[in-house]
Amino acid sequence: MSEYAIGVFTNxxxxxxxxxxxxxxxxxxxxxxxxxxxxxxxxxxxGVATAMYGIPLPVAALLAMAAxxxxxxxxxxxxxxxxxxxxxxxxxxxxxxxxxxxELIHFQREVEGEPVGPDGTQGFRGIRWVFEAGIxxxxxxxxxxxxxxxxxxxxxxxxxxxLGATLRMLGEDPELAxxxxxxxxxxxxxxxxxxxALAGLGGALYAHHNTYIEPRNFDIMLGVHSLxxxxxxxxxxxxxxxxxxxxxxxxxxGSRVFQGYRMIVFGGLVAVLLVFRPRxxxxxxxxxxxxxxxxxxx
Amino acid sequence: xxxDLIQNTLDGLAMGSSYALxxxxxxxxxxxxxxxxxxxGPAIMFGGYCATWVHLNFQAGLLALxxxxxxxxxxxxxxxxxxxxxxxxxxxxxAAMVASFALWMQFExxxxxxxxSHVYDFPAMYDGPPFEFGSLTLRMEALVMxxxxxxxxxxxxxxxxxxxxxxxxxAVIDSPVAAQLxxxxxxxxxxxxxxxxxxxxxLAGYLIVSTHTxxxxxxxxxxxxxxxxxxxxxxxxxxxxxVAGGLVLGVLEAHSQWFLGPQSRxxxxxxxxxxxxxxxxxxxxxxxxxxAEA
Numbered sequence: 004m005s006e007y008a009i010g011v012f013t014n015x016x017x018x019x020x021x022x023x024x025x026x027x028x029x030x031x032x033x034x035x036x037x038x039x040x041x042x043x044x045x046x047x048x049x050g051v052a053t054a055m056y057g058i059p060l061p062v063a064a065l066l067a068m069a070a071x072x073x074x075x076x077x078x079x080x081x082x083x084x085x086x087x088x089x090x091x092x093x094x095x096x097x098x099x100x101x102x103x104x105x106e107l108i109h110f111q112r113e114v115e116g117e118p119v120g121p122d123g124t125q126g127f128r129g130i131r132w133v134f135e136a137g138i139x140x141x142x143x144x145x146x147x148x149x150x151x152x153x154x155x156x157x158x159x160x161x162x163x164x165x166l167g168a169t170l171r172m173l174g175e176d177p178e179l180a181x182x183x184x185x186x187x188x189x190x191x192x193x194x195x196x197x198x199x200a201l202a203g204l205g206g207a208l209y210a211h212h213n214t215y216i217e218p219r220n221f222d223i224m225l226g227v228h229s230l231x232x233x234x235x236x237x238x239x240x241x242x243x244x245x246x247x248x249x250x251x252x253x254x255x256x257g258s259r260v261f262q263g264y265r266m267i268v269f270g271g272l273v274a275v276l277l278v279f280r281p282r283x284x285x286x287x288x289x290x291x292x293x294x295x296x297x298x299x300x301x
Numbered sequence: 302x303x304x305d306l307i308q309n310t311l312d313g314l315a316m317g318s319s320y321a322l323x324x325x326x327x328x329x330x331x332x333x334x335x336x337x338x339x340x341x342g343p344a345i346m347f348g349g350y351c352a353t354w355v356h357l358n359f360q361a362g363l364l365a366l367x368x369x370x371x372x373x374x375x376x377x378x379x380x381x382x383x384x385x386x387x388x389x390x391x392x393x394x395x396a397a398m399v400a401s402f403a404l405w406m407q408f409e410x411x412x413x414x415x416x417x418s419h420v421y422d423f424p425a426m427y428d429g430p431p432f433e434f435g436s437l438t439l440r441m442e443a444l445v446m447x448x449x450x451x452x453x454x455x456x457x458x459x460x461x462x463x464x465x466x467x468x469x470x471x472a473v474i475d476s477p478v479a480a481q482l483x484x485x486x487x488x489x490x491x492x493x494x495x496x497x498x499x500x501x502x503x504l505a506g507y508l509i510v511s512t513h514t515x516x517x518x519x520x521x522x523x524x525x526x527x528x529x530x531x532x533x534x535x536x537x538x539x540x541x542x543x544v545a546g547g548l549v550l551g552v553l554e555a556h557s558q559w560f561l562g563p564q565s566r567x568x569x570x571x572x573x574x575x576x577x578x579x580x581x582x583x584x585x586x587x588x589x590x591x592x593a594e595a
Contacts, residue, residue: 029395034395034398081579082575082578082579085578087394088337088394088537089578091337091398092529092533092574092578093574093575093578093579096571096572096574096575096578097571097575099567099571100568100571100572100575103564103565103567103568103571104568106564107564107565107568223522223526227339227399227402230395230399230402231399231402231403234395234396234399235399263414264410264414265410266406266407266409266410267406267407267410267411269403269406270403270404270405270406270407270410271403271404271407272403273399273400273403274384274385274400274403274404275384277385277388277389277396277397277399277400277403278384278388278389278400281389281392281393281396282393282396
């Protein structure tokens with residue numbers, strides 16, 4: 004694989020985490036504009052852990068997940084009772100607050116004679132753990148995709164379980180769920196925290212892939228993109244968000260055919276696609292039919 | 302110190318009237334369609350770039366530039382409505398919102414393809430010195446903007462409460478199905494509302510860029526965010542709420558910038574929005590509880 008292809012596939016894997024995070028909330032009936040904030044929390048926490056305190060990346064990634072989950076839990080606590088647009092706006096406000104906090108943080112420490120750490124709008128340089136541990140780009144690609152595969156496997160298991168059915172019922176009809184004795188608020192808080200952990204893990208890997216992060220990496224553009232990926236890929240299966248990322252980053256950016264016009268092509272494609280398939284390419288009906296067909300053949 | 306406070310409040314009201322105008326257009330779309338148009342700001346930016354292009358290539362007067370800005374915004378708004386809102390009229394609000402975001406990407410790339418510089422100059426509406434009252438100053442543009450915000454929201458209120466078109470709009474708000482049965486062409490009313498809101502946005506855009514005397518692609522996101530913030534603070538779908546929300550936001554920003562700096566200013570604006578949503582979800586001026594079901 005060429006260096007360029009490795010870069011593209013790593014990016015696809017990294018962005019898939021935040022797309023999955025948005026997807027998890029979407030199937031539970033909540034539209035979040037703020038998952039980029041938790042992605043950023045993960046990136047900063049993991050970066051501080053490895054670059055400033057010499058903590059190995061696996062531990063730092065766990066810390067990032069915990070931090071992402073905690074942040075999402077705190078944001079969810081006062082906002083999850085809001086519906087629809089109100090929740091979307093509250094999460095957007097929370098993520099923008101987090102981004103501005105990243106701009107305000109100046110927290111540096113001498114490491115081997117040089118100051119290392121988040122430096123406000125100047126960003127956070129020198130997150131070099133991957134390089135120092137001697138991990139080659141293709142090995143890091145494998146790490147990213149192995150983590151992603153683990154997350155996908157968990158999704159598949161959950162979706163086949165009772166928990167998955169509850170999740171979709173919450174999205175379809177929260178009143179029905181409530182009347183069946185499900186504690187909707189508590190359940191949704193758990194989902195929000197899980198989505199935050201997922202975004203945090205993605206952020207941790209993202210920071211270590213780029214070695215440099217800055218607050219505006221985590222602006223509203225990333226959040227709305229992740230929503231768009233989940234929605235064009237499809238809400239029927241966990242592979243939908245992945246397909247969305249693949250179409251945009253893989254096909255349009257990676258192929259370089261549409262260089263200079265990528266956003267025009269992608270934007271038009273998304274808008275037209277949503278007219279015909281408002282719940283994405285791999286929507287529930289498609290997935291259901293596919294499953295039905297496979298089931299009949301075996 | 303005391304004069305600083307008054308001066309800040311004046312500056313805040315000036316800024317806030319541009320937010321108010323943006324929010325009036327935003328809230329009109331939301332109030333009628335129950336959909337959020339993320340491309341609202343980018344359509345305004347598109348209009349502004351059309352006028353900038355004309356300004357760079359031809360000699361055009363201020364009035365012509367204003368008209369071109371509005372026309373560009375309306376044209377872009379029509380494209381957004383046809384592609385993102387008309388097809389999802391009975392369908393998913395999320396799909397409509399994401400589709401409008403997709404077109405935002407298009408507008409932004411289209412203007413940077415044709416006009417690649419980061420910043421373009423835009424002719425000022427008024428060259429003279431600001432008004433002075435003792436040591437206080439107030440820019441002419443601010444007065445024009447405030448007058449426009451008040452006049453337009455009042456005019457809109459009159460149109461909505463007093464004309465046949467307004468009656469149709471209110472019927473559609475109450476119940477699209479009943480309006481259709483009563484012989485109202487609902488899709489047409491929705492398109493008209495959208496175009497009306499876009500033209501208000503275009504006017505706001507012209508006033509804003511001619512006050513700043515420059516335009517950048519950031520205008521799109523800026524207008525959407527400020528309009529949305531002011532609308533949420535004022536309560537969704539409420540015209541006086543939109544004006545008040547814009548002014549509150551402007552004054553709050555001016556004071557917090559003075560005391561705490563630009564980053565804290567933005568932090569505070571989002572904190573206000575977050576806090577309001579957590580404590581008083583339906584805005585300072587609560588419209589109706591039905592709107593909670595957005």
